[in-house]
Amino acid sequence: MKLIIYNLLILLFFSFCRPDGKNLDSLLTFVDDDGSPRIVYAFPGMGEKNLARNTSLSILFSKAMNINTCVQSFSITPNTIGFFDLSDISLKFTPSSLLSYGSYTYTITKNCESKDGIDLKDVYSANFSVGEAVIAGSNPQVSGVVVSAGSIADCNAGIATRVNVLGSDYVNVCMGSPTINEIEVVFDRPMEQSSVISAIQITPNLSANFIWSSPSSLRIVPDRPFNAGVRYSVTIAASAADSLGNRLLSPLFKSFLVGSENLVPSVSSITVANGTLADCLAGIATTSNILATSVTNGCLGNPINNPVIIDFDRAMNRSITESAVSISPTITGTFLWSIADTRLTFTPDAKFNYGTRYTVTITRNAISANEINISQNLSYSFIAGGAIGDAPVVQSIGVVSQGCSNSFPGTGSVTGGNWLLPQCFWDNSLPILGPTSYQFRAGDDGSGATSCADVNTDNFKLVFSKYMDLNTTLNAVRLRRVSPPSTIIQLSSWIWKDCQATFPFGCRVLELSFSEQEASCNGLLFGSSGDFNLMRSDNTPAGFPFYMITVDTSAKDTLGASLQSNFNFTMEAK
The missing domain is CATH 2.60.40.1220 (Immunoglobulin-like)
Known part of the structure; x- marks a missing residue:
């Protein structure tokens, strides 16, 4: 009677606790009349397939056991490191990391004995597989190298199309979308992460953070945008292996051109005050953009000094950009940046000289806050106080x-x-x-x-x-x-x-x-x-x-x- 009640309790417990939710009635075995303990339930059972990589192994005995002898009797191949959860009648083995895809066999020998010293009735062994069996023994493949490409407007807005460069030679890849253009490498199966990262090389070299968004998808997030007008090459050596150790059949090489110069900073305006001498001295002169207008009556002072205002289309590196700006003939002054670092105001220490043409130069050393140089040297000029020819007036x-x-x-x-x-x-x-x-x-x-x-x-x-x-x-x-x-x-x-x-x-x-x-x-x-x-x-x-x-x-x-x-x-x- 006691034995029947014991087995009913076991059955009730595992009806709720079985990992795969299957009925356990067929697995329940009563204690032999000779008192030998048996395994009344084991998961995974013989022939279980397509199990998850986080699967744990659970074993239930028919009577109280000397559980330490059962731990010593347990083995699994391929050898797997893990930890045990134990009670007098159960043993649970949880791997320390996700199982690799493939087949496994675990065994408990007869040296596993009950508390009264009686050996396990029979040796128990079961084989199971993690994932699809077809993965084992085949070579992994790269199914995608994905970047953002499109127009300057789409790149800046972050709505550029994500394209797979394995299928075509893309020449309009964004510098950033909107700021950083990550490279996503997609495989056809879960991969061994360290082997993949060590197998990847990008030319020209760039520093980046590697993030696995899934076992088969690696995001390469550069520390800074791509360089405009540069062709980048992505190489994945054949040493890249899947989770079962299968390597690529051959190395992969693919390139793309960063043709959408969406993050190259540009000068949107250089403005100076201009007008009649009376208006300039009264501080009511107009301002003109010398990028678009020929200014021949720039104020000498407005009313005391006449700032030159340079507007960029994005935030700039202050100190480097200041050193790239000059005015000829040379005139000393002070720089002041806007809070957003997009406007640089140069205020001369003295008035401009009447009739003198001043040239504002910004060299390619001017660089944005995210370390991108302007595309070319720029020079624009204006005449202070009105043009004076060769003859005096x-x-x-x-x-x-x-x-x-x-x-x-x-x-x-x-x-x-x-x-x-x-x-x-x-x-x-x-x-x-x-x-x-x-x-x-x-x-x-x-x-x-x-x-x-x-x-x-x-x-x-x-x-x-x-x-x-x-x-x-x-x-x-x-x-x-x-x-x-x-x-x-x-x-x-x-x-x-x-x-x-x-x-x-x-x-x-x-x-x-x-x-x-x-x-x-x-x-x-x-x-x-x-x-x-x-x-x-x-x-x-x-x-x-x-x-x-x-x-x-x-x-x-x-x-x-x-x-x-x-x-x-x-x-x-x-």
């Missing part, structure tokens, strides 16, 4: 009492103005208005000898575009009264400013003081006792006269170039 004109510059260049007024303007009357970026738009105050107020002292409201200032020869330029300047015309005017004094101290010397700013014979200073004694002022007419009924200042083409710069054309400028005396 009068760049601006005003009177000394105004805020007209003492150095080149001067800034004019769009609407004109009087002798109290904070800038010059005019500069060469503006049209010349009618004479009533420009008003100066003659210095001789008709009070006689007291009118001889110089007054700067009628001292004229000429700013030239180049350093001028002092003698030829001074002799080329004339002032005459054109309405009413009856007057004699002579030059009383002059001052040169904005001069260069090195060869060929010369100056760019000329201040002139004139006097008139009809002025009241010392009566009609023309120019005696230092008469420095023109005749004032704001307190007489004669009306306001107009004066024209002229600079003819006999004026030359220090290199001998004549003034581009005669310069005439008419003003009203108030």
